[in-house]
Amino acid sequence: MHMGVKFPIDVVALAMELIRFRSEDLDSHEIQGYLAGLLGQLGFTCTFLPFTNAKGRAVPNLVACRGAGSPHFAFAGHTDVVSVGDHSAQQRWVIPPFEPTVREGYLNGRGAEDMKGGLAAAISATALFVAARPVTPGTTSFLLTGDEEGDGDAGMPLVVDWLKKRGTRPDGCIIPEPASRGVLGATIKIGSRGCVDFFISLSDQPGHTAYPAETVNPVHQLLPVLQEIAAASFDDEGDLFEPTNVNVVTVDVGNRQYNSVPERVEAVVNVRYSDAHSEESLQRWVEELLGATGQPFTIRRAGFNRPYVTEPNQFTGMLQKVTSEVLGLIPDLITQGGASDARVLVEICPVVELGPVHATSHQVNERALIEDLGRLVQLYHRILERFFQV
Ligand SMILES: [Zn+2]
Numbered sequence: 001m002h003m004g005v006k007f008p009i010d011v012v013a014l015a016m017e018l019i020r021f022r023s024e025d026l027d028s029h030e031i032q033g034y035l036a037g038l039l040g041q042l043g044f045t046c047t048f049l050p051f052t053n054a055k056g057r058a059v060p061n062l063v064a065c066r067g068a069g070s071p072h073f074a075f076a077g078h079t080d081v082v083s084v085g086d087h088s089a090q091q092r093w094v095i096p097p098f099e100p101t102v103r104e105g106y107l108n109g110r111g112a113e114d115m116k117g118g119l120a121a122a123i124s125a126t127a128l129f130v131a132a133r134p135v136t137p138g139t140t141s142f143l144l145t146g147d148e149e150g151d152g153d154a155g156m157p158l159v160v161d162w163l164k165k166r167g168t169r170p171d172g173c174i175i176p177e178p179a180s181r182g183v184l185g186a187t188i189k190i191g192s193r194g195c196v197d198f199f200i201s202l203s204d205q206p207g208h209t210a211y212p213a214e215t216v217n218p219v220h221q222l223l224p225v226l227q228e229i230a231a232a233s234f235d236d237e238g239d240l241f242e243p244t245n246v247n248v249v250t251v252d253v254g255n256r257q258y259n260s261v262p263e264r265v266e267a268v269v270n271v272r273y274s275d276a277h278s279e280e281s282l283q284r285w286v287e288e289l290l291g292a293t294g295q296p297f298t299i300r301r302a303g304f305n306r307p308y309v310t311e312p313n314q315f316t317g318m319l320q321k322v323t324s325e326v327l328g329l330i331p332d333l334i335t336q337g338g339a340s341d342a343r344v345l346v347e348i349c350p351v352v353e354l355g356p357v358h359a360t361s362h363q364v365n366e367r368a369l370i371e372d373l374g375r376l377v378q379l380y381h382r383i384l385e386r387f388f389q390v
Contacts, residue, residue, distance in 0.1 A: 007041075007127060007131070008124070008127060008128060008131065009038075009120075009123060009124040009127045010124070011117075011120050011121050011124040011373045011374060011376075011377050012102065012107055012120075012370055012373060012374075014038075014120040014123060014124060015100070015107055015112065015116050015117045015119075015120035015121075015368075015373060016100040016102075016107070016109070017034070018031060018034075018035075018079075018111065018116040018119065018120055019098060019100040019107075019109035019110065019111050019112060019116050020098060020099075020100065021034065021079075021098075022098050023079050023080050023081055023111070023146065024080065024081055024082070024083050024084065024110075025080075025083065025150065026053075026057055026058070026059055026060075026080065026146055026147055026150060027080075027146075028060045028079040028080050028145075028146025028147075029060045029146070031079045031146075032048070032060050032061075032062045032079055032144065032146060035062065035064075035079070035123075035142075035144065036048070036062060036064065038123065039064040039066075039123070039142060040064075042066065042123075042126060042127055042130055043066050043130060043134075044064040044065060044066045044140075044141075044142065045064065045065050045066070046062060046063070046064045047062070047063045047064075047065075048060065048061070048062055049061040049062065049063060049158070049159060049162055051154035051155075051158045052154060053147065053151060053153050053154035054151065054153050054154075055151070057154075059145070059146055059147045059154035059155055060079075060146040061144065061145045061146060061147075061154075061155060061156075061158070061159050062079075062142070062144040062145075062146075063141065063142070063143055063144070063159065063162070063163075064141060064142040064144075065139060065140070065141045066130070066136070066139065066140045066141070067136055067137070067138055067139045067140060068138075068139055069138055069139060070138050070139070070171060071137070071138040071139075071171045071172075071387065071388065072138055072139040072140075072141065072168070072169070072170040072171050072172075073138070073139070073140050073141070073170065073171065073172055073173075073384065073387050073388070074140075074141045074142070074143055074170035074172070074173040074174075074349065075119075075122040075126070075141070075142050075143070075173070075174055075175075075176065075380075076142075076143040076144070076156070076173050076174070076175050076341060076342075076345055076351070077115050077118065077119050077122070077142075077143075077144055077145075077148075077175055077176055077177070077341075078115060078144065078145050078146070078147070078148030078149065078155070078156075078341065079116075079119070079144055079145070079146050080145075080146050080147055080148060080149050080150065081110045081111040081114070081116070081149065082110075082114070082149045082362045084097040084098075084110050084364070085364065089364055092364045092365070093364050093365055094108075094365055095108040095109065095365070097109055097110035097364075097366070098110060100112070102370065105369060105370055105371065106367040106368065106369055106370060107367060107368050107370055107373065108365065108366070108367045109366065109367070110366055111366070112360075112366050112367050112368040113178045113356050113357075113358070113359065113360055113361050113366055113367065113368045114177065114178050114361035114362065114366070115175075115176055115177050115178065115355065115356075117176075117178075117355075117356050117368040117373050117376075118176025118177060118178065118355035118356050118376065119144075119176055120373065121176060121355075121373055121376035121377045121380055122142075122174070122176050122380055123142075124377045125376075125377045125378075125379075125380035125381040125383075125384060126140060126142075126380075126384065128377070128381050129381055129384040129385065133390060136388060136390070137388050137390065138388060139170075140384070141170065143156070143159055143163070143173075143345070145159060145341065148340070148341055152341070155341070156341035156344050156345065157344045160344045160345060160347060160348055163348055164347075164348060168348070169348045169349055170348070170349040171315070171349065171350070172315040172349065172350050172351075172387060173345055173349045173350065173351040173352075174319075174351075174352060174353075174354050174355075174380070174383070175340060175341065175342055175345075175351065175352070175353045175354075175355070176353075176354065176355035176356075176376070176380075177189070177340055177353040177355050178355050178356040178357060178358040178359075178361050178368075179337070179352075179353035179354060179355050179358065180354075180355065180356060180357045180358065181334070181336075181357070181358065182357065183329070183357065184327060184356065184357055184369075184372045184375055184376070185323045185326075185327035185329055185331050185354075185375075185379065186329060186331060186332065187331055187332050187333075187334045188316065188319055188320065188323070188331045188332070188333055188334070188352050188353070188354045189334055189335065189336075189337060189340075189342075189352060189353035189354075190240070190309055190310045190311075190312070190316060190333045190334065190335060190352050191240060191241075191307070191308050191309030191310060191335040191342070191346070192305065192307070192308060192309075192335055192337065192338060192339040192340070192342070192343065193241055193242065193244070193272045193273055193274055193307050193335060194271075194272070194273045194274075194275075194277070194278075194279070194303070194305060194306045194307040195270070195271070195272055195273075195303070195304040195305055195338070195339060196270075196271050196273070196279045196282060196301055196302070196303040196304065197249075197268055197269070197270050197271075197301065197302045197303075197304075198268065198269045198271070198282075198283065198286050198299060198300070198301050199266070199268055199299070199300045199301070199302070200222075200266065200267050200268075200269065200286065200290060200297060200298070200299045200300075201264055201265065201266040201267075201297060201298050202218040202221055202222045202264070202265050202290065202293065202295050202296070202297045203218055203263055203264040203265075203295070203296055203297075204216045204217070204218050204221075204261075204263065204264075204295060204296070205263070206260055206261055206262060206263040207260065207261045208259065208260060208261070209258075209259050209260060209261055210259070215261040216261075216295065217261045217262070218262065218263070218264060218265045218295060219253055219262060219265045221293040221295050222251075222265045222267060222293070225289045225290060225292075225293060226248050226251065226267060226269075228289055229246055229248060229269055229286070229289065230246065230247075230248055232246055234246075234273075234274070234276075234277075236274050236276035236277065237274060238274060238275060238276065240275075240309050240311075240335055241274035241275055241276075241307060241309075241335050242274065242335070242336060243274060244271065244272065244273040244274050244276070244277055245271075245272050246269060246270070246271050246272075247269070247270045247271075248267060248268075248269055249268050249269070249270045250267060250268045251265065251266070251267045252265070252266045252267070253265050253266075269286065273307065274307060275307040275309075278306070279301060279303045279306070283299065283301055286299060287299055304339060305339040305343040306343075308339075308342065308343050308346045309335060309346070310342075310346060310350045310351055310352055312333055313350060315350045315352075316333060316350070316352060318383075318386055318387070319331070319352065319354060319383065320333070321386075322379065322382050322383050322386050323354070323379060325382065326375070326378050326379045326382050327375060327379060331354075333352075337358075340353055354379075355376065356368050356369075356372055356373070356376065357369065357372060
């Protein structure tokens with residue numbers, strides 16, 4: 001089914017090859033085998049790093065390196081895609097998600113935008129770069145994980161640990177995620193706010209609704225707290241981050257005995273926070289509000305990521321300059337949007353997301369503009385030349 005790719009590598013042909021691999025739900029073994037073969041032909045030495053996640057499942061990861069020493073440029077990314085959805089969602093795909101098709105200027109298929117299109121552009125640009133210079137200075141690498149869309153615990157975090165143990169610290173890293181807002185190259189994503197969930201519950205003795213003096217209704221106690229949380233406005237944006245915002249994402253009582261005061265109410269509060277806060281300071285804030293009710297409560301938190309950023313530096317300046325030369329617009333450096341694997345890569349190198357336009361990621365009928373994929377190849381190719389100053 002998978003055909004050999006001809007050189008020079010056509011970005012659309014390669015993206016189509018990648019989309020044909022059904023790499024949902026940690027099933028990235030085959031696509032990474034294919035990529036290792038392809039990168040091997042380009043002179044990369046490939047190391048498979050299968051790690052086992054908390055659920056005991058094998059997560060494929062792949063590190064490919066070409067050359068040695070500094071400077072070191074890395075492309076990082078994921079080979080998995082989000083699920084195409086249940087049966088009813090699948091019926092809404094006009095073109096079957098794993099049968100990539102070019103139509104009306106777009107490449108259609110799951111992962112066209114997030115992120116097999118960008119990955120194909122990075123490989124295609126690298127092929128052009130190394131074809132012109134069989135001996136290149138420094139190191140070029142691809143840091144790939146098969147688990148970014150899932151739990152991610154045995155993906156890039158463990159790849160980064162592995163790199164740290166070897167003392168490998170790239171001088172600059174691009175993740176070809178769909179990070180362009182509106183038009184290609186309009187934005188480069190340099191970080192993201194923190195993300196934490198608070199699981200709270202308030203309880204009391206259940207009782208009869210006809211005897212209000214005997215009971216305290218925890219729902220009545222919690223609602224004003226949630227209202228206060230929902231109305232909170234944080235005036236804490238800095239130069240690099242949007243202000244903190246809060247969402248009550250679920251409230252659960254589950255009481256089906258309508259003549260009884262419920263025993264317990266639970267809610268989850270999701271917070272996206274700037275670097276003016278921490279998980280700990282936000283928890284204290286929620287605890288104070290809950291404590292004021294005088295009711296017994298529990299609170300537990302699950303943090304996904306703390307705020308992270310690659311501060312504007314020489315690397316990001318170079319990327320802005322090359323983008324303006326190739327695409328004709330100076331990209332804004334932004335931290336809007338959700339976290340990516342940059343949250344762990346930032347521990348070892350300057351890292352940004354620079355890639356296709358974000359429009360249909362994670363949706364049915366995902367697609368990417370073909371013209372943009374070609375322009376991305378030019379952009380990445382020029383970045384490689386500028387990075388290595390050749
Ligand atoms: Zn992605």
